[in-house]
Amino acid sequence: MHPAASARPLLEVEGVTLQYRTRDHLVTATYRVSFNVHASDRFVILGPSGCGKSTLLKAVGGYIKPVEGSVALNGTPIHSPGPDRIFVFQEFDQLLPWKTVEENIVFALTASGKLARREAVDRATDFIHKVKLTEFARNFPHTLSGGMKQRAAIARAMAMEPRILLMDEPFAALDALTRTQMQDELLQLWQDTKFTVLFVTHSIPEALRIGSRILLLSAHPGQVKAEVNAAGSDETRIESMLFDHA
């Protein structure tokens, strides 16, 4: 990697305060959160429920505007959702139910103008193979299990080859066995292409398993407590950093 390219972070989040309205309240989700994500990082945002980590990810996705601070990708401020930041959600209903697994990927590629149809089909086949869904390429999403749907969603996101992949607890709704398996598969995929991913979770073991760098947020509103390297950390260390009110 060029030294110049690695010097500038890919994603710069600078003093971001996020607020949203519920029926009765104005809620501050995060308060002046700053962090940088570099290319090929597996950057995990870890925090208890209600620390605004999903909201933060949506701000990076361009779905929510910060009331204060800025988010920039490659130096360009983010204003709206776009195909350079592809989301993988926790919910199983993120595949378009009226399209097969393959068509879901092809649609993403053609609708965003990334590829023409023929190349899109080739790339879809390729990524479906990578997530081991070849047999189910022509299936409609409702015939797949939860784990298979998440795999298809990951294949779709990776086929888009975004600058950064945004994953919002994609394995949280899976059973423990499938979750572990999918975490391994994700790491395997990362070994192949070294993509950049911003991953949100509330599970310390998952953060340690998936992440290379971990941002710890406090609860309500989310503020940065620490930013640590996954190598050299263990659960006890992270737990004490998260929950000790020292």
Added chain:
Amino acid sequence: MPDPRPERTCAISTSAFDVVEKPLSPARKLYDNTAARKMLLLALLAVSWELYARWLNNPLLFPTFTDTVKALAASIASGEIPKAAAYSIGMLLKGYAIGLLMAGLLTAFASAGRIGADLLETLTAMFNPLPSIALLPLALIWFGLGDLSVIFVLIHAVLWSVALNMHSGFRAISPTLRMVGQNYGLSKPGYLARILLPAAFPSILTGLKIGWAFAWRTLIAAELVFGVSSGPGGLGWYIFEQKNQLNIPDVFAGLLTVILFGLAVENLVFKTIENATVNRWGMQ
């Protein structure tokens, strides 16, 4: 604590059972077929109609099934019923199409903001319980005897239920699916046509079905009430006229045509659309 028990192992038989997988008998398969079962029921209904009518023996009140079929065949051969049916269907399609268009516009307006949504909900709450036929006298004053009055009443029958279903369909689209759609950088019309419309399609289809049923009933009733206005007159008019001439088997034949057309649209047109879309996508 239960007593310790010995472990056990069992021998697996490979031949003691006689069936692993056996094709079902044709009779069983026929019984499992919904269409076949319904046909059987229809046949039974026809037979009991025939028996009761013969026992009653009063063709003026209740003609037999065979007489009705004969009258139907004769009217079809003479071209009377096909002409009336074609006229009715033509009117229906006109009213239905305009009603759908207006429902689409109203839904678009309702989706644009809260005031629009409130307007749609208020209008629907007001007008949906109002039977279309009740507007007929007013329509006659406004538009006079003619197609326009019937179309006005048809639009009223279609508009509200379709708009309500469309609107609730759009509102029920999951936020996740919306965000996925926005992620691809589609244009506004592209986002509407390729994400929102298919996502709301189950509700839209329900609206189309309800609207169609309302429109068909309203049309026949409207034709009965104010009869022929222009052109040859539709099925409702045909039924009314045959009653005036005491051709009771022909009245039944007209009613039968109304039912058959209703069944055909429900089971052929809408069923086919449903099987090709929402059932295939698992969106029911």
